[in-house]
Amino acid sequence: DQQVKQNSPSLSVQEGRISILNCDYTNSMFDYFLWYKKYPAEGPTFLISISSIKDKNEDGRFTVFLNKSAKHLSLHIVPSQPGDSAVYFCAARGTGFQKLVFGTGTRLLVSP
Amino acid sequence: KAGVTQTPRYLIKTRGQQVTLSCSPISGHRSVSWYQQTPGQGLQFLFEYFSETQRNKGNFPGRFSGRQFSNSRSEMNVSTLELGDSALYLCASSLARGIQETQYFGPGTRLLVL
Numbered sequence: 042d043q044q045v046k047q048n049s050p051s052l053s054v055q056e057g058r059i060s061i062l063n064c065d066y067t068n069s070m071f072d073y074f075l076w077y078k079k080y081p082a083e084g085p086t087f088l089i090s091i092s093s094i095k096d097k098n099e100d101g102r103f104t105v106f107l108n109k110s111a112k113h114l115s116l117h118i119v120p121s122q123p124g125d126s127a128v129y130f131c132a133a134r135g136t137g138f139q140k141l142v143f144g145t146g147t148r149l150l151v152s153p
Numbered sequence: 154k155a156g157v158t159q160t161p162r163y164l165i166k167t168r169g170q171q172v173t174l175s176c177s178p179i180s181g182h183r184s185v186s187w188y189q190q191t192p193g194q195g196l197q198f199l200f201e202y203f204s205e206t207q208r209n210k211g212n213f214p215g216r217f218s219g220r221q222f223s224n225s226r227s228e229m230n231v232s233t234l235e236l237g238d239s240a241l242y243l244c245a246s247s248l249a250r251g252i253q254e255t256q257y258f259g260p261g262t263r264l265l266v267l
Contacts, residue, residue: 075255084157084243084258085196130196140186140209141245141256143196 044068045133047144054151060118062147064131067112071133075141076105076116078127085130089116121151155180157246157259165265171232174262178225178246184208185227186256187219190241199242202227231264239266 046065054060062076072093077085091098091105091114098105104117118125128148132141158177166172178185186209187199198211202221219229225246231238241263245256 077258082260082263084159084245084260087255087257090255132196140198140201140211141188141196142198143188145195 043145044071045131045142045144047129047131047147049147050145051148051150054121054149056123056151056153057120060116060121060125060149060151062116062118062129062131062149064114064116064144065112066114066133068133068135068142069112070135071142072136073134074105074107074114075132075134076103077130077132078125079130079146080127088129118149121149123151123153125149126151157244157257159242159244159259159262161262162260163263163265165267166234167267168234168236170234171230172234172264174229174231174242174244174264176227176229176244176246176259178227178244179257182246182248182257183225184247184256185221185225186245186247187227187229188243188245189213190243190261191239196243199229234266236266239264 075090076088079085089100089103091107107114128146130146131144160175184203186201188196190196201209205221216232221227241261243261245258247256
């Protein structure tokens with residue numbers, strides 16, 4: 042049972058445009074959400090997170106939006122850069138636990 | 154501050170053997186979690202250790218085990234290796250002070266079982 046879903050396995054965007062990566066979850070007990078970026082042969086690198094009490098969090102070019110009623114979150118990257126090309130994972134966690142439940146990832150390709 | 158380190162980075166074993174992977178968390182971090190990444194399954198949670206105690210466990214067979222030492226370093230052991238155990242094994246650490254916080258990952262150990 043996939044509790045965190047990233048339905049788009051890949052996304053191609055031109056440099057300078059906006060990249061929007063989507064994530065859906067099914068478990069209403071999740072209260073903290075994170076996005077990680079992963080390059081080949083490296084571990085995931087933390088990008089940005091959001092608590093369930095918020096609906097938006099920004100950090101430079103990265104913004105995460107959370108729609109609790111729809112159980113949906115998205116990551117916006119503006120402007121996109123070629124160095125952003127990587128696999129992006131969303132992850133969720135329930136109250137009091139360290140276990141992260143990951144989506145299957147979206148491969149982002151930003152072309153010059 | 155040094156990041157999470159994992160050793161070895163690459164490992165080749167044969168079916169039936171056992172393997173031990175090591176993880177050193179970020180200094181001051183008390184929680185260590187292990188994940189398995191495979192192309193088809195994404196990142197799957199194995200277990201989490203906090204203050205030398207396993208706090209949470211994923212849906213993996215008993216061949217997968219781990220432990221944590223008093224300095225928060227952790228080891229993961231897989232016995233009787235199977236071909237399907239070939240994967241990238243990732244370790245993550247966090248402060249785990251009971252507030253919402255981030256797990257930081259190491260570079261992983263890539264295990265190939267022949």
